[in-house]
Amino acid sequence: MNSHPHTQALQFAANLSWLYTDLPFLDRFEAAARDGFKGVECLFPHEFPMTEVRDRLRHNGLQLVLFNAAPGNWAQGERGLACLAGREVEFRLSVDRALALAAELNCPRVHVMAGLSTPATQQADWARYQAQLAWAAEQAQQVGRHLMIEPINTRDMPGYLLNRQDKAHDLLNAIGSDHLQVQMDLYHCQIMEGDITAKLRQHLPGGRVGHLQIAAIPDRGEPDAGELHYPHVFAELAALTWQGWIGCEYKPRQAGPGGTSAGLGWLRALSAR
Template identity: 50%
Template sequence: MIRLAANLSMLFPEHGFLDRFAAAAEAGFRGVEYLFPYAYAPEPLRAALDDAGLEQVLFNLPPGDWEAGERGIASLPGREAEFRDSVVEALRYAEVLGCPRVHAMAGLLPPDADADTRVAHHTTYVENLRFAASEAAKVGREVLIEPINTRDMPRFFLSRQAHALAVLEAVGADNLRLQFDLYHCQIMEGDLIRHLERQFARVAHVQIAGVPERHEPDVGEIHYPALFERLEGLGYRGWIGCEYRPAAGTREGLGWGQVYGLKP
């Protein structure tokens, strides 16, 4: 069964953020994700979920200084104490929101990164993720990592599926898993069905968008019905996050999802 979650950082921008929960429910979504909850106390977010009858399925750890261009701190040497604080904060929100998983963004390499710099980032990333996974396990949560394409985020440390799997192996925690974004993977590597098959056992969450413009998933070069069919065939029972930018109004672009219960 395909379960679609609305990414409220991208969908329903015609509404204020707290009003997007009700809008998502009215459009047929039963779960929501978004980038960050930290502009709000967790209690009004919990109330918005409850009022709309929605599940919170994912959000990200604090990413550092987002406005200044930072895109996560998990791999950044010298920021370990800040990362640990961010894990504590994210798990506090996850507890209130009933969210089973959080995503730790890897962060950016410096413009002049050499081989030694990459090794330092890898070492920091693995050590930080061990801490995050250990803390999350104490409260029954999962931590996710996600390869992100370097066209949208130049110099992002984690951009390839094989690298992500190597990190998972190095950390060795059962509750550290893969956030598999089909949009990012298509841009970097393609061969989506084979990637799904190879790493399916580590996949905890899937995200979608049309390629190349990141609009609705029925526009562009990815044939999502075939991917959904393969996911179901593999036994996927998780959520699929709709992390795309509507080309026009959100509801006007939901025709692709009617077969999965969405309501244009």
């Protein structure tokens, strides 16, 4: 029996960089819509023709709810530019381009990745990160968008500068912009900190968290197995009257054609309640 009567009101967005990977990227929009998704998110839409992405969104009645600004050279291991010395101009250009793309695609949120750091440079990198985010938040405010920062676990992304929820909220307090929010990925949060219910109750009220993401722990599969009991999490989100999107950023356990759709039993069960 559902532990809360309103969990069906939660809004889930398909992450098209992680789901439906048996299909070409531009064909994933239709697949997501066919499975009942109304929202989608992705990593790097700038890698595809903007007009094509916009057409797929419109044709399938989908809202693009989140994407990442260009993170530097991903293939060579870069994971964001915001904290990197000597890359300030490139970072600002990436933000300008991402905000322009967000306007074209009617997307309200852009995730800005921090970048990798080392213990020797961390203090300087953190100061640079804060300064760059303060500038970027001003640009987002001017065009009516929100920038997101996401704590990422050190196991999946060693060296990533931002790892913990409290550090992200410290940044928000220091910068003081309503256009800078936290992207709270419960997979990363569980690995780094746990105590998810308390974290949700602490951070969700007040609008400082702008987006949630989910996946099972530890395998990053569908949110229907593993150490984090998502039925409880969804009931808690409903009790907290979470109105935002919940991004499905997970790796379907069933590979190959139809694997993503086959793994959506958890969502169908939730929607049926």
